[in-house]
Amino acid sequence: MYNFDLEQPSSVAGAVDALKTEDAQALGGGQTLIPTLKARLASPSKLVSLSAIADIKGIRQDGDTLSIGGGTRHVDVAKGAGAYPALAALAGNIGDPAVRNRGTIGGSLANNDPSACYPSAALASGATIVTNAREIAADDYFQGMFTTALDEGEIITAVKFPIPQKANYQKFEQPASRFALVGVFVAKYADGVRVAVTGASNDGVFRWTEAEGALSSDFSADAISGLSAPDASDMIADMHGTGEYRAHLVKVLTGRAVAAA
Structure with missing residues (x-):
């Protein structure tokens, strides 16, 4: 140091x-x-x-929206986000106990690691990232690997999650780091289904729109059985798996998430 x-x-x-x-x-x-x-x-x-700022910690439900302070630790999301079980389960499986007792949801979203779990939850939920200066829709917030819409000096104070009718997160872990080799978050709302993928793409978290269309018409694992896996040409390829392998996992995990939801 x-x-x-x-x-x-x-x-x-x-x-x-x-x-x-x-x-x-x-x-x-x-x-x-x-x-x-x-x-x-x-x-x-x-x-x-940011650890001493009480105003950016805690979880609050307002109707069909769950608001989580940017300084809230993973372990607290796991214990306190019962109104959104899929999100609580995701938080409870991040890293190991040491990571979950120190890491925060705002820190994870600000860093936007391409294999982090929270970005998929935020994007699949159509969440709103609240900062000291403005509110940013998740679709506009994530802008590529380790890149977000945050300006220099801007702080995430809260994340607002619309609570879905059904949701599930499936993560195929890289066993050493416990990051997602591929992770898929599926969330069903009254106006349709959103599917977000982490760990797979060189561009970071993304929505699998073909699956969203199929699942919005028929929310079942069979609905995506006839779909081709996402294009593997821009998938991450490393010692842990090829782009084709990751693309295959996207489809498999999406089916598992729908079945579990």
């Missing part, structure tokens, strides 16, 4: 002010940032910890 300044403001306004310092970096749970600093892949001169 190297020397840096650390600030721990108690309000969103204080954090925004602290992040105006040149070369300052927000610190959520630190599950990605700290290893990045150790590997010297980033070296900000100041870290602004």
Whole structure:
């Protein structure tokens, strides 16, 4: 590690002010940032910890919407998001207990790792990402691998999830990291079905629109049996699996998610 300044403001306004310092970096749970600093892949001169901001923690249900503070830990989502069981189950299977007790939903969405679980839940749910400055629809928020619509110094304060009629998340884990080799989140609403895929594409999380159309007409695993798997040409290919393998998993896991939902 190297020397840096650390600030721990108690309000969103204080954090925004602290992040105006040149070369300052927000610190959520630190599950990605700290290893990045150790590997010297980033070296900000100041870290602004968000862990003391009570206003961005907690879970609240308002009618058919579940609002989760950006600073809420994975373990708290797993225990407190009972109104949205598929989301709670997803959070309870992120990483290991150490990760779940430190990592936050806002940190995960801000980082937008291409194999992270939460982006698929947000995109499949048509969630709204709330920041200190505005509200961003999930369809506009995710803009590619490790890329989001967030401006510099913008902080995720909450995520609003419309609660679906049915939903399920299926993750094929990379066993060492417990990230998703492929993960598929399926959510059924009155106006249709949304299917979001993580871990598979070089462009990060994406919606499988062909499956959405088929499932909106017939919400059953049989409805996608005749579909071709997504195009493998832009899928991640590495030591863990080829692009074709990941594309195959997308279809298999979508069917499993629908059956489980």
